[in-house]
Amino acid sequence: MVSWVRLTVLLLLAAALYAPILAASSEGQEFYPCSQCHAALTVTGQSRSNEFHGIDLAEGAHGGLYCSNCHQAPQVDVLVGGVNISIPGLHPRDSLMDLNKVCSTCHADIYRDYQLHAHGNQTYTCSGGTAELVEGYKGVGYWFHICPEYRDLSVEPAKACVECHNPHDPTMPALSILPEPSDRPSPPDESSIALGGVVAVLAGLGIILWVAPIGKRGGEP
Amino acid sequence: MSVGEVVETVKYVVREGLRGGRAYYGLLLGLLVMAVYGVYVWVGVQHAPIFLRSEQGGLVLTGMSDSVPWGLYISFFVFWVGVAAAGIMFALGAYVFNHPGFRKIAVLGEVQAVAALIVVLLLIIADMGRPLRAMVLMPLLPNFPRSMLGWDFVVITGYLVINLVGYLYTVGRYREDRSLSARFLVPFVIVAAPIAIGIHTVTAFISQALTARPYWNTALLAPRYVATAFASGPALLLLVLLLAERSVKGFRVDWDVYRKTIFVTTGALIVGLYFTFSEVQELLWYTTEPFKKAQLEVLLLGRAAAWLSLLFWLWIALGVAAVILALIPSVRSTRGGVAFIALLTVIAVIGEKTLTIVLPSYIPDSLGQIRPYTPTPVEIVVTIGIHAIGFLIYAILAKPAIRAIMTHYKGASH
Amino acid sequence: MSGSRRVDEKRRNLLKAGVFAAGISFIGVSRSTLMSMLKPVSLSEVLGVPPRRETEETLARKAEWKEERIKEWCSRKVEEICREYGEGSEECAEARRRCEAVKVKATPARQGVAFAMALDVNKCIGCRRCAYACVMENNVARNNGIEWIKVLEAPREGEAIDFLHAKLDYTDAPKEDMVYVPVACMHCENPPCVMACPVRATWREPDGIVVVDYERCIGCRYCMTACPYGARHFNWGVPEPSVLELNPNMHILGNVPRQVHVVEKCTWCIHRTRDGGIPACVEVCPVGARVFGDLNDPESPIRRVLEEYGAFVLKPEAGTRPRFFYFFGPARTPAAKEGGGEK
Incomplete structure (x- = not known):
């Protein structure tokens, strides 16, 4: 499940950023380094949208920002603080983690939560372990940790900011709702027991009343 | 009494209890049919995974759920604990107030207590998921002072033992036409009376201290339990006495016993009705406890389970009717009238103290969700079977007792 | 005197009978079964009557016992699955792998953790x-x-x-x-x-x-x-x-x-x-x-x-x-x- 979330977010991000480029190339892996275009292109500090990348900062939770708030104008291919642009799914996690510095310039408080694993970014690992996806209960997928011993686990950050939040529209996309909860299964058909019960009670009462009508039971003294 | 005498008495009870005319055997056989089927359904169907290692069955065959974890069994458990507790009323009349009429039939109160307690224990065992483990663990009382169920186990088994002792002693003396000695009676009453009140009090304490269940969470619960117990228990015994008078030749009960007992049951009914009234006021007027109110609305207005509120209104209607009838001298001074009042009282208290006192605290459940409960055929059949066992034991114990009474009192009517 | 001799005799007979019974059961039961029966698990643990407070040791032993039970149950299930899907099937291999991986731990609470x-x-x-x-x-x-x-x-x-x-x-x-x-x-x-x-x-x-x-x-x-x-x-x-x-x-x-x-x-x-x-x-x-x-x-x-x-x-x-x-x-x-x- 997590992987689907992650994967979709990644795909959405990649698509949003690289749609035109990816469309041009037949294979997703082949993409142009940012600098290839941005060496020649410049953007003013006043810019808020980019038609080519499909970015419009008039909308979304980052509405009101300028490109230059995060990108170093005029070339924009490097972010403020000298961090290189990295794309989830295309770059390794280490370089994505670098991008956290950009986010933390404004969101210092949340970044502190993040650093303390209080922002939904934890996972655990074990040495020599893997994770595998199993589709199980009610068709919901789940990643099992497979470790040799399941001792000495350690908690580590699972994701960089941009792996969940599109920096140009940081609100998380809505997620699907999983099926309704269940309760114990309803009791099976018990009509045979009911029938047996009726027979037993009728037989029992029948014997009592037949042999000994109430009031005339001549029990011996 | 010496060991030999006890053994002789037990032999006497077994011999007399299993001997009788065609009618008596008919009664036993009829009850046995129901009991056997009930036990079969319990062992072979409901608890098949435990006893037969079957993959099928289990408590999933009942209507209970995580929202309503206690149902029909525990409801009737509460009722019969009350009936058992009220057996002491006759012992008090006989041995404390020294009423000759009560002295004569006090042993039947003990018979009723024993039979009711066996129903109680069987109902718990039927309800318990793992009865074998419970039988190993419960007597060890691992969590004794803290868990109310541990207390309940202690007082119920204790009261059962006390009543069996009282029963065997009385039958043993009477059958040899000897009267009961004060050296036995004084300690007996001193121990039995508090435990009698104790069993029902503890039964209420199981539930009344739970903040999780607002409907129960009232200090009035234990008094309510005890009040209506003193209506249903003696009323049931009156019915048995009337039946015994009609069916056992020469057995007579002092009319004063009926008169005084009806006073007690009527008084208890009035107190019980008054407690109900007081609860309703607390819950429906200014309460700030929405949960409690919601649960009471289920009970009073029949939300989610109409039959439950039907039972509740049955309690009000029949309870009031029994009180009114008992206040009319011409009704209460005939045997038929007494029988009718007693019958109304028993049914009214079944309406008050079985499902209506257990289920509302689960509807809505602790997360505010409504999952109505309906007993399934398996539960009903097992409950009937257990009651049949109870009545069977009642009959088998009552018959030697009546015979011993008649030996002692020479059949004379006091 | 004669009374005590009688008791002695009784005890001897009992001992004899015990040795005899043990011999018979030893012949009847294979060595490995016997060894598994002699596992240091007391009856009370099997019955679920552990001491009032579980010590780390009793809990660890119980975990070991439970692991054996689970693996027994599990291998039965694996056989069923392998019969149903075929010996070479993915399901069979997966079930077998999971069964073998079963680890029942009894890790105790760490000091000072809340x-x-x-x-x-x-x-x-x-x-x-x-x-x-x-x-x-x-x-x-x-x-x-x-x-x-x-x-x-x-x-x-x-x-x-x-x-x-x-x-x-x-x-x-x-x-x-x-x-x-x-x-x-x-x-x-x-x-x-x-x-x-x-x-x-x-x-x-x-x-x-x-x-x-x-x-x-x-x-x-x-x-x-x-x-x-x-x-x-x-x-x-x-x-x-x-x-x-x-x-x-x-x-x-x-x-x-x-x-x-x-x-x-x-x-x-x-x-x-x-x-x-x-x-x-x-x-x-x-x-x-x-x-x-x-x-x-x-x-x-x-x-x-x-x-x-x-x-x-x-x-x-x-x-x-x-x-x-x-x-x-x-x-x-x-x-x-x-x-x-x-x-």
């Missing part, structure tokens, strides 16, 4: 991922419909969670005017269930986790009645755990497969957290609403949120002092409903 969990009501979107991850992680029998985590959808207005108007079976979330309140065991400091249990089959561990001993539970369901949070669940039918989805990481007090008619509940993934991991619900939460940690560790996530945002608990009037906190974190930006065709 676990707690907190949930950001502002972040929770009511997607129920935690509830289902929990089922998978904890080997909950799917056929009994047990889910330890219930997610309530409650009206947003009002200062307290209004249970009576809360719903469990919503099909669309998140809604603007609703809050989502996942509820599971609160691991109370003052747990009414522990007080209620007549046989001490449930207790609070030193690190704050309230556990159930499935070998000891008598199924009286008093704890379920006593719990104000509906956190306890009963195996109404015979549980049938699926070997193909078995989580091999088990703890004797946690997610070992249950038996029929016993109570079970959330253990904060005791098999993960005792060994340094985090609960499955925390890991799987897509919005990071859940925070878990050690209250005694000043650097722990839980301390951060409690100090930064404050917290409240459910039903404080019940006096249970839950260790599960709810808090309102940084104001939430509602998730964009359109454009999220995400599953």
Whole structure:
């Protein structure tokens, strides 16, 4: 499940950023380094949208920002603080983690939560372990940790900011709702027991009343 | 009494209890049919995974759920604990107030207590998921002072033992036409009376201290339990006495016993009705406890389970009717009238103290969700079977007792 | 004199008979069976009558015993699966692998640890991922419909969670005017269930986790009645755990497969957290609403949120002092409903 979330977010991000480029190339892996275009292109500090990348900062939770708030104008291919642009799914996690510095310039408080694993970014690992996806209960997928011993686990950050939040529209996309909860299964058909019960009670009462009508039971003294 | 005498008495009870005319055997056989089927359904169907290692069955065959974890069994458990507790009323009349009429039939109160307690224990065992483990663990009382169920186990088994002792002693003396000695009676009453009140009090304490269940969470619960117990228990015994008078030749009960007992049951009914009234006021007027109110609305207005509120209104209607009838001298001074009042009282208290006192605290459940409960055929059949066992034991114990009474009192009517 | 001789004689005869019987049974039983019978597991443990307080040693032995039982059961299931799908099938190999990986631990509580969990009501979107991850992680029998985590959808207005108007079976979330309140065991400091249990089959561990001993539970369901949070669940039918989805990481007090008619509940993934991991619900939460940690560790996530945002608990009037906190974190930006065709 997590992987689907992650994967979709990644795909959405990649698509949003690289749609035109990816469309041009037949294979997703082949993409142009940012600098290839941005060496020649410049953007003013006043810019808020980019038609080519499909970015419009008039909308979304980052509405009101300028490109230059995060990108170093005029070339924009490097972010403020000298961090290189990295794309989830295309770059390794280490370089994505670098991008956290950009986010933390404004969101210092949340970044502190993040650093303390209080922002939904934890996972655990074990040495020599893997994770595998199993589709199980009610068709919901789940990643099992497979470790040799399941001792000495350690908690580590699972994701960089941009792996969940599109920096140009940081609100998380809505997620699907999983099926309704269940309760114990309803009791099976018990009509045979009911029938047996009726027979037993009728037989029992029948014997009592037949042999000994109430009031005339001549029990011996 | 010496060991030999006890053994002789037990032999006497077994011999007399299993001997009788065609009618008596008919009664036993009829009850046995129901009991056997009930036990079969319990062992072979409901608890098949435990006893037969079957993959099928289990408590999933009942209507209970995580929202309503206690149902029909525990409801009737509460009722019969009350009936058992009220057996002491006759012992008090006989041995404390020294009423000759009560002295004569006090042993039947003990018979009723024993039979009711066996129903109680069987109902718990039927309800318990793992009865074998419970039988190993419960007597060890691992969590004794803290868990109310541990207390309940202690007082119920204790009261059962006390009543069996009282029963065997009385039958043993009477059958040899000897009267009961004060050296036995004084300690007996001193121990039995508090435990009698104790069993029902503890039964209420199981539930009344739970903040999780607002409907129960009232200090009035234990008094309510005890009040209506003193209506249903003696009323049931009156019915048995009337039946015994009609069916056992020469057995007579002092009319004063009926008169005084009806006073007690009527008084208890009035107190019980008054407690109900007081609860309703607390819950429906200014309460700030929405949960409690919601649960009471289920009970009073029949939300989610109409039959439950039907039972509740049955309690009000029949309870009031029994009180009114008992206040009319011409009704209460005939045997038929007494029988009718007693019958109304028993049914009214079944309406008050079985499902209506257990289920509302689960509807809505602790997360505010409504999952109505309906007993399934398996539960009903097992409950009937257990009651049949109870009545069977009642009959088998009552018959030697009546015979011993008649030996002692020479059949004379006091 | 003659009396004592008679006793002696009796004893000798008894001894003779004993040796004879032992000889016969030794011939009748193979050596390996005998060795397995001589495992240092006392009858009381098998019967579920452990000492009042489990020591680390008895618990470890019980875990070992349980692991053997699970592997026995598991290999039977593997045979069934292999017969059904074929010996070379993927399912057969998968089942076999999972069975062999089964590890029942008895990791004791670490000194000075006080676990707690907190949930950001502002972040929770009511997607129920935690509830289902929990089922998978904890080997909950799917056929009994047990889910330890219930997610309530409650009206947003009002200062307290209004249970009576809360719903469990919503099909669309998140809604603007609703809050989502996942509820599971609160691991109370003052747990009414522990007080209620007549046989001490449930207790609070030193690190704050309230556990159930499935070998000891008598199924009286008093704890379920006593719990104000509906956190306890009963195996109404015979549980049938699926070997193909078995989580091999088990703890004797946690997610070992249950038996029929016993109570079970959330253990904060005791098999993960005792060994340094985090609960499955925390890991799987897509919005990071859940925070878990050690209250005694000043650097722990839980301390951060409690100090930064404050917290409240459910039903404080019940006096249970839950260790599960709810808090309102940084104001939430509602998730964009359109454009999220995400599953």
